[in-house]
Amino acid sequence: MTPRTPYKIGDLLLHLTDRDLRVLEDLEQFRLLDTRLIQRLEFPVGPQPDGRPGFATQATATRLTLRVLHRLEEHGVIARVGRRVGGKGHGSGQTAWQLAAAGERLLRARRGETGRRRYVDPGAGFLAHTLEVARYAATLHEKARSDGFEILELQAEPASWRSFQVAQGGALTLKPDLAIVTADAESETHSFVEIDRDTEHLPAVLRKSGLYQRYWESGTEQANQDGLFPAIVWVAPDQQRADKIRCAITEDRALDARLFHATTAEPSLSVVAPYTSPNPKGGSL
Template identity: 65%
Template sequence: MTTKRSPYKIDALLFQLTERDLRVLEDLERFRLLDTRLIQRLQFPVFDGGPHQTGGSATRTALRILARLEGHGLVAHVGRRVGGTRHGSTQTVWHLASTGERLLRARRGEPGRRRYVDPSPLFQAHTLDIARFAVALIERAREQHCEVLELLTEPATWQQFHAAHGGALTLKPDLFVVTADSEHETHSFVEIDRDTEHLPAILRKCRLYQQHYHTGAIQAEQDGLYPSIVWVTPTEERAERIRRAITNDPSLTPELFRTGTQETTIPIVAPYSSQSPTE
């Protein structure tokens, strides 16, 4: 038998939560799945002069907060914990539980709810890789003189448009990112590749981007700017194969696409120096 939280209990829960608790819930809502380490990097960062001087201290705090949120029924972990409740606990994968989702929706005054379905291993791995790229980007922004102005995940990234032949199409980027420093903005669609798709499938997605580009819809709103399309690959060898396939496809404009590993594409999505303009 399941029980439902009444509006009164949701309101009572809200009074017990800190702003950081709510940010953890919002992170899980946005990324759908996060492991403990990613939550720690997002909300319990380690830096000189901060509350957490070591990764161990930050992780212990994150685990304590997550256990409290789990006790309230706001978050839950996927499957069983890897390595038990202590060893390997940073690999525990968390999702927003139904009560957590209702709480966030009630806070925004939104009706309805999203049904949770246990993710397949492939979906889980891909979703966590998307989150890892996003977290690395956020960390870069903390370290550099830049900001992440916009960071959208699916389905907020979806672009619905009509092809030249009139059919309705939907482009589904993994991420849409806008970063900026004091002088420039960079707009990017990001695709996280895990080397599980054959190159023809990659090229089909690229052609869909090309069709979207040719509509001119985004350019009309952004003074002629179309976001860079960035493929993030697990290895440089995979990046080179995708790069070569794009170059050899006569239907594609290679200049629209950038390809590389996370280490080489983060500076493309946020190409800003650590030097401030006055230094």
């Protein structure tokens, strides 16, 4: 395929709406999204507190989502991932989407950036985890709209990564699934979120928790945030797994358990939301 010239990118922009561009930016941020997630993020149902109109029914929102996605696919700015999203609760008919090369070039050109990202068909494990992270983010957006707080920052990988120096002089990189800052009129809450799918043995969870602790000990985040260090929130698929993570961290003498929360998705939202959110805190170690 011949690369698009700046003129062709400019011409393509004439065919895209602001919402089209938000869809492209969502795909850039999360790397992969399925149709349902795009609908939740950009085609919400019901009245929206932020003033954006919502759709009357789920069916109407889904139809328009599909219409927009098919149009963006025809323009060559998004592409279907080469496997369908299956599994309990997600439906074998869900399509996963990613930016196409033209879509990435278009977003880079709008920001005045150069470079190019190489796209490959993701493996099943990467696809499932990436979509689970995006589902959590979509749920947080919905909670923010319903409870009336703001999401000041929501960074997914690799924007969420933190590089730091350890005492011995080496460089390490911490890779949270999400780095989140929420706020209301009275408070601001910072969190690192790890989405656990119960596919890793507990020693791997403890190693990642140990890296978080080394980052805390380095003082790098605190130096950039007026002494504040985010809560570290492990989000497990069920309560049994959350309890196992909580116990493993508590029993590890090398870890300061006060840094960590381990819970399931719904109660974790109260930890990530501002402290003055209507819902009480829950799920802490």
